[in-house]
Amino acid sequence: MPVYTVSNVQNIRVCVVMVGLPARGKSFISQKIVRYLSWLSIQAKCFNVGNYRRQHAGGEQPNADFFDFENKEAYKIRQHAVTMAVADMMRWFNDKGGVVAILDATNSTSERREWILKLCRENAIEPMFLESWCDDQDLILRNISEVKTTSPDYQGIDPEVATKDFLERISKYESVYEPLNEEGDKDKTFVRLINVAQQVVINKIETYLESRIVFYVMNLHIRPRSIWLSRHGESIYNVEKKIGGDSHLSVRGLEYARKLPELVKRSAGDVDLTVWTSTLVRTGETAQHLPYKQLQWKALDELDAGVCDGMTYEEIEEVYPEDFKARDDNKYEYRYRGGESYRDVVIRLEPIIMELERQENILIITHQAVLRCIYAYFMNVPQEESPWMSIPLHTLIKLEPRAYGTNVTRIKANIPAVSTYKEKGTSQVGESDLKLTDSGNSRSVLTTAPELPDR
Numbered sequence: 177m178p179v180y181t182v183s184n185v186q187n188i189r190v191c192v193v194m195v196g197l198p199a200r201g202k203s204f205i206s207q208k209i210v211r212y213l214s215w216l217s218i219q220a221k222c223f224n225v226g227n228y229r230r231q232h233a234g235g236e237q238p239n240a241d242f243f244d245f246e247n248k249e250a251y252k253i254r255q256h257a258v259t260m261a262v263a264d265m266m267r268w269f270n271d272k273g274g275v276v277a278i279l280d281a282t283n284s285t286s287e288r289r290e291w292i293l294k295l296c297r298e299n300a301i302e303p304m305f306l307e308s309w310c311d312d313q314d315l316i317l318r319n320i321s322e323v324k325t326t327s328p329d330y331q332g333i334d335p336e337v338a339t340k341d342f343l344e345r346i347s348k349y350e351s352v353y354e355p356l357n358e359e360g361d362k363d364k365t366f367v368r369l370i371n372v373a374q375q376v377v378i379n380k381i382e383t384y385l386e387s388r389i390v391f392y393v394m395n396l397h398i399r400p401r402s403i404w405l406s407r408h409g410e411s412i413y414n415v416e417k418k419i420g421g422d423s424h425l426s427v428r429g430l431e432y433a434r435k436l437p438e439l440v441k442r443s444a445g446d447v448d449l450t451v452w453t454s455t456l457v458r459t460g461e462t463a464q465h466l467p468y469k470q471l472q473w474k475a476l477d478e479l480d481a482g483v484c485d486g487m488t489y490e491e492i493e494e495v496y497p498e499d500f501k502a503r504d505d506n507k508y509e510y511r512y513r514g515g516e517s518y519r520d521v522v523i524r525l526e527p528i529i530m531e532l533e534r535q536e537n538i539l540i541i542t543h544q545a546v547l548r549c550i551y552a553y554f555m556n557v558p559q560e561e562s563p564w565m566s567i568p569l570h571t572l573i574k575l576e577p578r579a580y581g582t583n584v585t586r587i588k589a590n591i592p593a594v595s596t597y598k599e600k601g602t603s604q605v606g607e608s609d610l611k612l613t614d615s616g617n618s619r620s621v622l623t624t625a626p627e628l629p630d631r
């Protein structure tokens with residue numbers, strides 16, 4: 177059965193055309209939109225013209241003069257790069273069933289934007305311009321030092337020299353830059369983010385999909401923050417190998433709840449954070465000793481196992497063998513009879529993700545399937561993998577969102593717990609040695625999210 181999302185039911189294709197001077201967060205915003213839409217099963221892909229320039233057009237390590245609009249040779253190379261990116265984008269729309277493409281470039285003149293607009297219209301694609309405008313010089317300098325001095329354009333170049341050159345590059349663009357204009361561009365669909373989202377100008381947003389993208393980017397902020405994730409402590413049902421239910425914590429689960437404040441304090445220091453739990457007893461019990469403000473969300477309740485609630489996997493395999501197999505075959509899509517699928521959980525978690533984007537330091541105490549879905553959003557884990565990720569009990573996970581990825585630290589509480597992990601093709605729970613990455617001692621593992629895959 178085909179899976180419909182709002183976007184493909186309406187048969188709408190959108191090209192988000194980024195607009196803005198260098199170091200205004202265009203790539204940051206583009207990558208976030210792609211991650212968000214992909215998480216919601218909407219086919220999205222970013223086409224970064226800088227990458228085409230470096231990889232295919234012959235502009236590998238240019239200095240600021242390369243971006244001088246009077247430099248005809250260089251201009252040809254840059255023109256070639258954008259033509260290649262746009263051609264690939266059109267192929268992706270037509271051959272791969274793409275729904276939302278992001279054309280990530282400065283697109284700084286109205287002439288360039290008119291050219292893209294015309295191409296989109298000829299191909300039945302809705303163009304939506306998204307401008308990031310910023311005159312906060314401190315922020316621009318921070319952006320340059322955070323991402324530009326380490327970019328492939330400046331590989332092996334002293335950061336101070338790179339910063340100076342990048343500022344010069346910006347001034348080359350400034351000499352031709354034409355911001356979107358409420359009067360002159362009033363017939364176009366556009367959003368202007370001014371100084372991150374201090375002010376937002378929205379013009380002629382017509383489709384539901386466009387309005388979702390606008391709502392999402394309006395909620396983004398770039399203040400440093402962390403998000404902590406934990407499953408509830410081991411529950412009585414976990415020990416009995418039963419799924420679902422609303423049981424209390426086991427003795428070891430209660431021990432984890434007592435230790436959690438210390439684990440959090442060690443990781444978070446004195447920052448003030450808010451704790452979000454589900455409405456189920458076991459997450460409330462896990463949060464009971466935490467000295468922070470707490471909020472319950474129904475949306476954080478565990479995946480509803482429907483008629484299988486309260487059963488062990490062995491019982492499910494015996495009573496509902498076809499369902500057991502169907503779930504193993506496609507765990508993301510499989511919906512328990514009278515219950516939910518992973519896809520259903522993602523959809524109900526969307527307001528949580530939106531609120532997480534708006535908030536600063538949050539600790540979420542929730543359940544295995546829900547945690548996998550939240551983790552998948554931050555780490556850009558594909559749907560085929562996310563339902564199979566190992567997220568052990570009695571482990572605190574710290575996520576630190578960065579410009580183009582997320583840093584992860586896992587902190588083990590060193591309190592034994594059963595494993596609730598079920599591998600494909602078996603009804604037995606328990607992890608193979610390969611899946612158990614940590615030994616049981618308290619320790620941190622630092623991994624950085626890989627670059628966004630082309631999906």
Ligand SMILES: Nc1ncnc2c1ncn2[C@@H]1O[C@H](COP(=O)(O)OP(=O)(O)OP(=O)(O)O)[C@@H](O)[C@H]1O
Pocket residue numbers: 196197198199200201202203204205226281282308309310315318319322323369371372373398579
């Ligand atoms: N709306 C925004 N305004 C200004 N800076 C932002 C915004 N959103 C994110 N940033 C910051 O921008 C930095 C990332 O810059 P990014 O590479 O995305 O710029 P860019 O506009 O794509 O530059 P270029 O045109 O050189 O590719 C990050 O440090 C991020 O915190």
